[in-house]
Amino acid sequence: MTESNTQPTLESLAQDVALCRACPLGAGRTNAVFGEGNPKAELMFIGEGPGRDEDLQGRPFVGRAGQLLDKMIAAMGFRRDQVYIANVVKCRPPGNRTPLPDEAAACGNYLLWQIYLIRPKVIVLLGATAAHYLLNDQRGIMRLRGNWLDYQGIPVMPTYHPAFLLRQEAAKRDAWHDLQLVMKRLRE
Ligand code: URA
Numbered sequence: 748m749t750e751s752n753t754q755p756t757l758e759s760l761a762q763d764v765a766l767c768r769a770c771p772l773g774a775g776r777t778n779a780v781f782g783e784g785n786p787k788a789e790l791m792f793i794g795e796g797p798g799r800d801e802d803l804q805g806r807p808f809v810g811r812a813g814q815l816l817d818k819m820i821a822a823m824g825f826r827r828d829q830v831y832i833a834n835v836v837k838c839r840p841p842g843n844r845t846p847l848p849d850e851a852a853a854c855g856n857y858l859l860w861q862i863y864l865i866r867p868k869v870i871v872l873l874g875a876t877a878a879h880y881l882l883n884d885q886r887g888i889m890r891l892r893g894n895w896l897d898y899q900g901i902p903v904m905p906t907y908h909p910a911f912l913l914r915q916e917a918a919k920r921d922a923w924h925d926l927q928l929v930m931k932r933l934r935e
Contacts (some may be wrong), residue, residue, distance in 0.1 A: 757786055760860055763836045770853035772838035772846075778805030782833030782861060788824065789933060791867035792816065793858065794908065795876040796836035796846050807832045808909075815909040816873070819922070823930050833861050835880045851880045862901070869929050870901055893925050895932075904929050911914025 755763070757888040761781040767773050783797040783806060792808075800810030808816045818845065820827055836846040836854045846854075858881075862870070871877045881898050882905070900927040906925035907918050 755860055755864075755892075756760055757864055758862065760857055767837070767838055767857075768820065769893070770836075770838075770850045772836060772840060772850055772854075775841055776800045776838040779837045780805055780807050780839075781837055781857075782807055782829070782832060784831035786865060788829065788831035788865055789868040790823075790829075790871070790929070791831045791833065791862065791865060791869070792820075792871045792873055793877040793881065794832070794834045794873045795883075796834045797839040798843050801887070802839035807834055811913060812910040814910070815913060819909065819926060823926055828829050829935070831858070831861070831865050831867065833858055835877055843878055851876070854902065855880060862898070870898060870903045871902060871929055872905040874911060880907040892921065893928070895928070902932060904932075 764779045764781045767779065780801045794808060797807065798810050798812070800813070801807055808815070809868060816832070817827055820830055835851050835858055837857060838854075840850065841848050870881070870926045871880060878888060878891050880884055882891070882896050882903065884896070888907060893905060896903070896905065904925055907922045912919050912922055
């Protein structure tokens, strides 16, 4: 965080993230991946962390999993630029491994500020890493998904990560069920 008593903005946070060395992942990145989308989005998606394509482009969910996320967003009746997309960690873990708890803790404040500043109506958590970090609930994603949970008064829906859905086509049905619950909530 830059040194000031004033509240950060998404722009100032993005600048901080670009220079961040709060954990070892910073040393291995090509680009930090802050997140992108509508700063006033009603719907926010939170993934795990950048993969290879995201690291190279500096944008979230632009690889194969991102293409599936784009389809999920479109099926919900949104354009990608209408929602906000972020990750728990902003720098790519080596070999796309799951971020370590220390790395998530070192990076997590950026995400918490993003949520605070965007104040979405609903958050969709993509996969276990996002669910475990934001909800501090260590149950498996199969247990968590499809249930409304709460983060600071914001309804949160955990569902499967699109990378998992690429490997487990059969789970798409459950994910679509979860997203339909989200669509219903957004209409209320
Ligand atoms: N997987 C994630 O969790 N986030 C991305 O940005 C890309 C792939």
